[in-house]
Amino acid sequence: MSARIVHIASNTFREAVRDRVLYNLIVFTLLMSGAAILVGQISIDIERLVVINLGLTAVSLFGMVIAIFIGIGLVSKEIEKRTLYTVLSRPVRRWEFIVGKFFGLAGTLAVNTFFMAIGVFAALLYVSHHFLKQDGWVLVALYFIVLQFLIITALTLFFSSFSSPLLSAVFAFSLFVIGSFAEDLRGFAGITHGLTRWLATGAAYLVPNFSALNVISSVAHAQPVSGRLILYNSAYALVYATMAICGAVLVFERRNLK
């Protein structure tokens, strides 16, 4: 990887840290602690299910909010504040800037998720006093959540490369919501006919399939995740995020910085 991409990514990570983005971990810690104590007192035999469900959902939502709200400003804020001028007047190619920004935010989210994962496992240990073999699937669910972050980060970066932060947030959030029901959309496409079928199928395959990346419920019920799904989801996230980044690069390469 180009050294310039690494420097841009490091600076993006540093910006997130200095803007106190990781303070969300405090809220998360309070949430998990409160939930663990409460669940330990009121639940019988389903403490683990509640803690895993609640913990992983919180990891996903906190991360999505960070990905969208930082991602929408990654390019547009740099243009608006003109900080980009002193970067692009150096031997930095535009695609390196986009890719560096992507890795910077993806790195921030990965670190954030790592600390949240510790919180989830600590809460799990608190309610059941020991780990079980099936708790390993929680790690797979966390991995899928990180894959979702990669997709949404790439998408917000794409939107940020040509539209305002507000519109980027609307687009990204809409795709997150629609993508969470992607399987239902595909099911709907299957029962329609004619033009509607074409449109629904097109939309179903265009939006990111977040529902396939959501295994929180099955993991909470101690159900295993197949190796095939892990492989498929990894490839899917990689291809989808790469395509979104390529789109962002294509737009940004042609953009006049007024």
Place this chain on the structure above:
Amino acid sequence: MPAIEILGLEKTYSVGFWRKKPKQALRPLHLTVAEGEIFGFLGPNGAGKTTTLKLLMGLMFPTSGTARILGREINDPVMKAQIGFLPEQPYFYDYLTAHELLTYYGQLSGVAAKELSRKVDAVLQRVGLPDSGRVQLRKFSKGMLQRVGIAQAILHDPKVVFFDEPMSGLDPMGRREVRDLMEQLKHEGKTVFFSTHILSDAEALCDHVAIINKGELRGVGAVADLTSSIHGKVELVWQGTAVPASLRSLGAECHVTGDTVRAIVSEANQDAAIEALRRERLRLISVTPVRTSLEDYFMQKLQPAEAISGARA
């Protein structure tokens, strides 16, 4: 090889939401800047100076035309490693300290890691911020930010430096320091291309200037040539406040300031005017030919083309 060659660079925007209309921000611009000189790019606000600089920096794409810097195309990374750029009213990542920001820019410019810290300290010293390296930029004044901007432009020892309104936001002392710095850069063999609308700065610093207005190049030349054309008039300065009546009859324009009088007369009447002062026993201080100032040239070039041709007719 010229440091900068601008070959018909042109920029047209589409303005309007529904029915887009073309707006020409820069008409085809041809300009050559030699290596090792200070070149002033002058024009009023909105003349097209910043647009030209953005085109040269690859921040915008020209509608037509091209440019070469150090013999290379404008988006060539090899060339970009050898240039520095200070944008107008620069804004930097304010969560960083000055030292961190310059280190980041040094990394992006390809400065070797082992030299970077020393270079950052040296450049902070050079722009007058030796003790502010560890302070976050959000605590900097406008003048300090301008100095950081200059520091980032020269940090990597570029061969060509582009400054967009470098004196903006600086107090008189700061402006003087920036002028000195630009002269130092010239002595180091670097080419300095700077835009300004402050003519005294340009007159004091530049070897050549170009004047642009409404996106059109109106004049270009060596400052020494532009300011040396004699009007055929002389300026007499003498002590006192008295103006001899005979001098007025020679058509002199007189201005009394304190205890000196300045009068402008035609060269043909110079001897008669001196004689008139001698007769009145007034103490003559100086007799100087009147030269065109850069300001006169600038104002002349800013007039619409029709007005100039009308005046000539």
